[in-house]
Amino acid sequence: MLNAATLAIGLAVLLIIAFSAYYTYRSLKRGGCAGCSGCPDTGRGADCGQCPKKRD
């Protein structure tokens, strides 16, 4: 059986991993955009052709 501390912290870590997985998946789904450092797309513009905002 998991103790209370393990359960609580484990859930928090699981949540972080889930967020991380979601954003990684979303980046990959956007045609390969990894939100890589140096990309001029800062969420406000859509300079990158990989970005669906541009394709729309």
Place this chain on the structure above:
Amino acid sequence: MAQPHPIHGRPAGVSKRTSETMSTVIALTGNPDSGKTTTFNRLVGRSQRAENWPGVNVERKEGGLKDKKDVIIVDLPGVHSFSPYSQEEIICRDFLLNDRPDAVINIVNASNLERSLYLTLQILETGIPVVIALNMMDVVRREGIKIDVGKISKALGCPIVETVALKGDGIKELTETIVSAAGEKAGSIPGYSEDLEGYISAVEEAIRGKVPEETERWYALKLLERDERLRKDIDEDVSERVDAIVSSMEEKIDNDADGIIAGERYSFIERVVDSAVDKSGTDKRGTRSDRIDRIVTSRRWGLPIFALVMFAIYFVAIETVGGWGTEILDDYIRNTVRPAAESWLIGAGVDGWLVGLIVKGIISGVGTVVAFLPQMIVLFFILFLLEECGYMSRVAVVMDHLFRRFGLSGKSFISILVGMGCGVPGIMSSRSIEGETERKITAMTVTFIPCSAKLLVIALIAGALFGQSALIAISVYLIGILCILMSGIIMKKWKSLAGTPSPFIIELPSYHMPYLPSVLRLMSERLWSFIKNAGTFVLLACVLVWFLSSFDWHLNTVDAGDSMLAGIGNAMRWVFVPLGFGDEWEFSMATITGLLSKENIVGSLGVLFSSGGPGGEGIWEILGSMLTPAGGYAFLLFNMICAPCIAAVGAMKGELGSWKETAKAVTYQCILAYALTLIFYQFAMIILGYGVGWGIIPAVIALAGLIYVLASKDPFSPFRRAERDA
């Protein structure tokens, strides 16, 4: 009833609005590097990133005017004219003619009026109200040039506002002027010589009722210029009449039609500039920028100066200031954050496996990557300073001389400069290269230049094995450029990629003091992307690496050496043995995780060596004891040249057009990386006195093959024959 317009299909005199609402629409136009995007940001209160390279921004952007959101500002790509030769020019002229904005702000570089006003005349001819923003007035004043703005305004028939967009000077006045000009009738259009005016009137007569009245003059001039895009859309009878008028004009004036119009425009501009600009106070030896450029862009000094600048950048970013910061942060994460988290978790009664996941997986893995933040901050700060002050544009000019010899051009180097931040926009920027073969070669090879993610691997190896020497970074960048040039030679020998390099024209902005807030903003955007990556790709990969390195195939907790990852790594590591880093499975696994994103190489090693050495050493000391300098450099070299991250592969597919072509490009990159690393390591071992190993045989074969492909005129003819036969 008015006839539908043959070109845009709307009845004459009816305008289409951009927005479906009744918003006022203002277009922002100007030459590249005239300060358009900076003005746009000032007008809408936004921080839109503009690439400082011509042709990289080919899209239009929209935003509501600050404090007046019903006024939409549309930032169009920078162009020199409205001839339909490039994508940017087509976007601009289509927007002005088809969408008919209520007014146009024309950003004019005050320090280069002669060239800038050519576009201005063409905008005025569209019949849309124009307000000129005479930008970079600070440069003009500094150079001792006096401009009589009133005279130019009177000659052009439109209001002019003096601005310094970078500092926000004149933006308020520009806002007020453009809002009052929007929707008003356009001012008078400048007239040309009596002869030309006669021909313009004749064409206007021929197209009357077929185009909106206010654009008659624009269409007339374009048809006189023999604009192919317009000519193929007009009725045959109108076309014949126009042809007759153009032929008559060419015969009488004895010049080509487009030459006649361009000549008239430049004569008009010359008259205006002569009457309104006083350059008597300027330095006769040229501007300060001209004097600097005589040295910085010269064939003799250009390359050595660039090499020196790069060394200085990496000396500060990797070896000294940035390196010190990284050492402090790494020490803090390793010796303060990690033990504190571990003792807190154990104290709270958390199970051992979860403590391992958090401490060894997440904190050690992500922490190892985050520790390089100081080096990134310093590097990007200096790079953006150089970009903002205008030096990096000069580097493209200097490199054009070199690249041209290898079948590429300065345009390819612009992609490389963009790719130093991230391979994705670097690959994307290759689309501004006109020549198809040059564009494809650039898209396939731009990732040879280390991006910011690869910088972490460089810094890690330089720190672990070479005392943080800046020379390691410089050598890797140099090898990246050599790989691109070498690939230029090799790929041009494939018949499908043969061709000549496209001409390279770039407008060099005057050198100016970088605007610190702008540099800081650009830097923070890069760093935010870096942190975002650490929180997504790197964190996920670290958790996966921790899981695979902590459990065996039956999910029992084991030492890393008996784990699933060790099993996979040991099965693969033999591939890397001849390259000098295959003796330990950890390095082959780090290389594989790097295919997701290159930061993962560092993150994975951070997790795998999270237990520290027997004496509590950190990752730098462990790497230093596990790898020889030759093996460490080989590991770095292979990871710099082999297949890029998954995002860059996606971008490459976008530019190359098919997965087949992309697969070929990635295969080429991997083969080249393997061959070069093999040659390097095997010969390095002999030079360093470690003797001759069996790996020297494939290394010699690889070297001979490479020399043959580079030297032979048609090395791929047997492959082509086989392909044809198949």
